[in-house]
Amino acid sequence: MTTAILVAAGRGTRMGLDVDKLFLEVAGAPVVAHAWRCLDRSPEIDHVVLVIRPDLESSFRKLAEAHVHPSKPWSLTAGGPERQHSVSNGLDAVPTETTLVAIQDGARPCTSPLTLRLCLDAARRIGASVAAQRAVDTIKESDDASTITRHLDRSRLWTVQTPQCFRVDVIRRALAAVRVKGLLITDDTAACDLIGQRVELVECQDPNPKVTSRADLPLIDLLLRSIQC
């Protein structure tokens, strides 16, 4: 059984808006409704766990009725203070028969069914995978946020997105290692490093942007109108 964990507990503070970025309207529905719909429509996914802020429970129930019309079973669980706590809570809430999980950002509404399938295939094969694209930008490292410390070789760089997919035992062991060491991680594949688990980069061809600022919305609107989840 494959369960999707939709991480939708953030506050979108980077946008500096009153309205949660997950609930910004784009292509006729809130951002997070598109993200949920992508998972719900995928033949690979059997159940969707949404990790949300507890005060938004009724908003998500309304979202299901008004925009998503889910065809798969789903459940809500409360997020934690940081992403890794939200993912842990999501893992605690998956149906017991779950062997494979797809962790998806609630603010990433354009993920294609193909990307989701390829990521799940890779996780089934080697244990862990992540949707990725070759870096387009030239990237520099800086020690002081003021001058360049290290010029990185772009041909070796990948930007990683979600879905991040795992065999459920792998991600549970990895996050347990994070807890034992008291680390703060920004993405779940980094946790795999601690247990020596390889992570496959699944090159996705389709644009898979995340809503991080208002400037992202016009492109996302355009993409959503041209794809079908």
Place this chain on the structure above:
Amino acid sequence: MTTAILVAAGRGTRMGLDVDKLFLEVAGAPVVAHAWRCLDRSPEIDHVVLVIRPDLESSFRKLAEAHVHPSKPWSLTAGGPERQHSVSNGLDAVPTETTLVAIQDGARPCTSPLTLRLCLDAARRIGASVAAQRAVDTIKESDDASTITRHLDRSRLWTVQTPQCFRVDVIRRALAAVRVKGLLITDDTAACDLIGQRVELVECQDPNPKVTSRADLPLIDLLLRSIQC
């Protein structure tokens, strides 16, 4: 005297199009016309050198007449096989009184006057600078283009763009060092490493995208219609 070098000699092969990406129409004019206009309108810039493919000389002359209406002196020079050769050719063609150069991608049409000014200020001060933004994506390094080798710390990462600005003696020495060592570099700040020249990261607040694929055009159209070069 400050001279801009507009690097417009690429073929845009990544787009897989017959039409050169620099000549794609966006917001009523070809991409490269917007880039040229930004430089021409800047009070910081005294002269513009355009580095072009020799077979497109008449196209650029027509562009000036039809779209740019330059108010500053400008000249054309031929590009080389790689970006670094094009930049070298551009440097050979700057007026002799030039003390400061701004190197700009022909495919980057939205650079704001503020970004240009801040980059030139920094180059005047420490010798070299580059327009940069904090990395938004999570970046991984891979040895084999298949699995993750190293998880990079995003808080230390910057994406760099253009303008890249230099005191003219600095960039000349840096590119001479590249030639002596027979290296191929992808951006001009990397050359500074060879001569121990520090490069300032100039955080630009305004979106400053490059046309790399057709998917970039709708956002760029929107940005161009909302800013004034």
